[in-house]
Amino acid sequence: MKIIETALNGLLLLEPVVFADERGEFCETFNARRFAALIGREVSFVQDNRSHSRPNVLRGLHYQHTHPQGKLVQVTQGAVWDVAVDLRRASPCFGQWHGVTLSAENRRQLWIPEGFAHGFLALQDGAEFCYKVSDYWHAGDEYCIRWDDPALGIDWPLAQPPVLSDKDRQGLNFADAPMF
Ligand SMILES: Cc1cn([C@H]2C[C@H](O)[C@@H](COP(=O)(O)OP(=O)(O)O[C@H]3O[C@@H](C)C(=O)[C@@H](O)[C@H]3O)O2)c(=O)[nH]c1=O
Numbered sequence: 496m497k498i499i500e501t502a503l504n505g506l507l508l509l510e511p512v513v514f515a516d517e518r519g520e521f522c523e524t525f526n527a528r529r530f531a532a533l534i535g536r537e538v539s540f541v542q543d544n545r546s547h548s549r550p551n552v553l554r555g556l557h558y559q560h561t562h563p564q565g566k567l568v569q570v571t572q573g574a575v576w577d578v579a580v581d582l583r584r585a586s587p588c589f590g591q592w593h594g595v596t597l598s599a600e601n602r603r604q605l606w607i608p609e610g611f612a613h614g615f616l617a618l619q620d621g622a623e624f625c626y627k628v629s630d631y632w633h634a635g636d637e638y639c640i641r642w643d644d645p646a647l648g649i650d651w652p653l654a655q656p657p658v659l660s661d662k663d664r665q666g667l668n669f670a671d672a673p674m675f
Contacts, residue, residue: 496526498533501595503581503588506611507534508595509604522602524569525627534606538565540627548575548617548624553657555614556580556640556666560673563609565629573622574598575615576652580640583610583675590669592649599623610675612640616651638673641666 499508511522523529531537548554555578558564568577577597581588596618597603607613615624639662642649646669651657 496523496529496533501593503579503591503593503611504586505534505608506579506581506593507606509533509606511602511604513602524604525567530567538629540567540629541631542628543625544628545623545625547572547621548615549621549658550617550619551653551655551658552617552621553614553642553651553659554663555642556612557614558582558612558638558640559630559633559636560638560675561636562630562633563675565609566607566613566626567604568597568607568613568615568624568626569602569604570597570599571623571625572599573620574600574618575622575624576618577605577615578613578649578651579605579607580612580647580649580669581610582612582672586610589674590647592647594649594651612638612672614642616653616657618652639663639666640669640672644669646670
């Protein structure tokens with residue numbers, strides 16, 4: 496597993512080592528011991544999630560506040576442009592975002608620690624998105640920050656307005672959202 500630091504403190508891009516042979520290929524997508532060594536602490540993942548999104552679907556920017564979730568995310572079909580926003584007031588990167596393309600082809604994973612909001616845009620072929628989370632889903636603790644809040648200025652690679660859920664159409668402004 497190769498690790499690439501991003502501009503945001505604690506937000507890490509991971510590249511699994513892929514073993515290819517005449518049958519196809521193999522890689523470990525999660526190894527608890529190695530992951531703890533990479534990020535410097537134990538994380539206990541309690542839920543695995545999978546979503547499928549049609550092209551131009553945008554989900555986000557989501558987080559839980561009382562039950563924050565660290566998320567280890569990857570794409571198993573298609574591609575997304577994935578975004579994390581640092582909501583940790585004490586962080587030197589508070590309020591900053593980072594975007595990266597995750598695809599079945601590049602096999603990259605993004606580790607998004609607790610204290611970030613997260614979202615993604617499904618690119619041209621749509622995407623199957625798989626992720627592990629470090630706390631359970633708490634419906635009443637979910638928050639959504641507007642994907643297009645000018646205060647964040649996220650430069651989404653959009654050719655047309657995205658397809659959104661009702662919930663995501665009613666996201667909060669960054670300034671009104673609870674922080675960490
Ligand atoms: C997130 C979640 C949703 N659900 C249900 C609620 C709802 O009926 C249906 C779809 O939920 P949502 O519209 O919230 O799904 P979605 O918009 O895909 O939500 C996800 O977005 C990305 C960006 C994240 O970072 C995730 O943490 C999560 O918030 O699935 C669960 O049963 N468990 C869960 O953990």
